[in-house]
Amino acid sequence: MDKEQRWDKLLKVNTVGRDDVKADEYRYPYEPTPYCVLERLADSGLFCERDVLLDYGCGKGRVGFFLSAQTGGRSLGIEYDERIYKAAMENRSKALSADRVDFLPVRAEQYELPPMVNRCYFFNPFSVELLHKVMARILTSYYEEPREIFLFFYYPSDEYISYLMTVEELEFYDEIECDDLFGGRDPRERILIFQLP
DSSP states (O other), X not given: OOHHHHHHHHHTOOXXXXXXXXXXXXXXXXXXXXXXXXXXXXXXXXXXXXXXEEEETOTTSHHHHHXXXXXXXXXXXXXXXXXXXXXXXXXXXXXXXGGGEEEEOOOGGXXXXXXXXXXXXXXXXXXXXXXXXXXXXXXHHHHHSOOOEEEEEEXXXXXXXXXXXXXXXXXXXXXXXXXXXSTTOOTTOEEEEEEEO
């Protein structure tokens, strides 16, 4: 049994595998963040039990289940694909950290960021065009309820990075290198962290 399956078993969920049935030019396939990357994120010290994470394009819920179990924080995932959302809810019915994780079937660009959310996670869930709309919603929430918000971008595309560097309110905070976890030394294997201070 590999690490992905071991963690799924420990967390009492089923999140392995890729799903691109409803993928198109704006919304990308479901592919879970590798657990070894999530271990690095959990060890960063940027999540604790008082934090609330919003996972954009949460898929079957892996990020929320893992980080909530590891840190005690709360997690909310949004997923536009009804079929994958149902898989997340099925996982929630038996998951180890189910009491701290919830999901909503909604499109990211239509979702208003709740004021309790102070962490946002992205694993290239959608196009940069949709990211513009999502960022506008995040900034609206930030101005309505000023608070420190961290945004985490795993395996960011050049288009994402170029856009994020133009958002005046965002400050680059740090990055978590992950290329040593995989064989090819891919420069995209990292988590870029931005902050709304």
